Amino acid sequence: MFTQIIKFTVKPQYQQSFKDALITNKNGTRKEKGNTDMAIFVDNTNPNMFFAYERWQDATAFEFHKNQPYTQDFITLLGDTLATAPQVYKVKDTKPYPVAITPANPEDDIFSIFFIFPIHSEFRQPLLTQFEEHIQHTRQENGNLLFDLYTVKDDDNTLVVYEHWRKESDVWDIHFNQPYAKITGAIMEQAVVGDMQQYMNFVSEITE
Incomplete structure (x- = not known):
């Protein structure tokens, strides 16, 4: 699998045009044979902050995606619309492996989180070990729809919870x-660098 999470911070005047372009890109991406998941989100407290969660069967499928017209159009748009450079996290699966999201009920008021946090290196393995048990139990909670942990490629001291x-x-x-x-x-209180709250983004999926 090839998985990445991208965080975009947009200039306020381009908020709607960026959102529209992100939706167009998502709709095209989901039709690609090699794409297994594509979801886009807006931060609940900052309407100029967006996230994309993207997952492909392999790197070849991702290369195909990059060359599609809607992807190229979206990349071209970034230069004018972004307030800062996008933060791209190429992530790797941990155990237990990611699973499909549990379907929501019509009455559910979905609450989603991207938690991307730096850690002190000596706590990396203890955290990964503890999360194996943590994830197994969490996925059995009635209120949980998805809980995945990722490591970041080329950055051993950053973890991602989705x-x-x-x-x-x-x-x-x-x-x-x-x-x-x-x-x-x-x-986590010992492992995370600084206050954990600063690394949590509470988001809502953009479905239109």
Whole structure:
């Protein structure tokens, strides 16, 4: 698999045009034979911040994607619209491996998170080991729809958590009170560089 997460920060005056171009790119990408997942999001507190989650069968499928007209049009647009350079995270699967998202119910008020955080190197392996158990238990919670952990290619000291929940209270009121989550949290308090909250982006999927 070839997976990447991209964070875009857009100039305010280009917010709508960028969003429209992102939707066009997503719609084209999802038709590609080699694409297995493509989702786009906007930050809940900053309407000028967008995320793309992209997953392909392999690097060859991604190369095909880069050469499509809608991708080239989107890349051309970036030069004028972005306030800062895009942050591209080429990520690698960890165990347990990513799984398909659990279907939401019509009444669900989906709460999604990108948590991209730097860690002190000595805590890398303890965190990866703890997350194996953490993810197995989390995926069994009724409120969880998706919970994946990734490492970042060429950056051993950054980890990425990508998660979806049926509603926000499933995270704060239920998940973080689970015994395994408390153990993970205690390790995270020591492992993460600085305040964890600064690395959390709460986002909403753009479906139109």
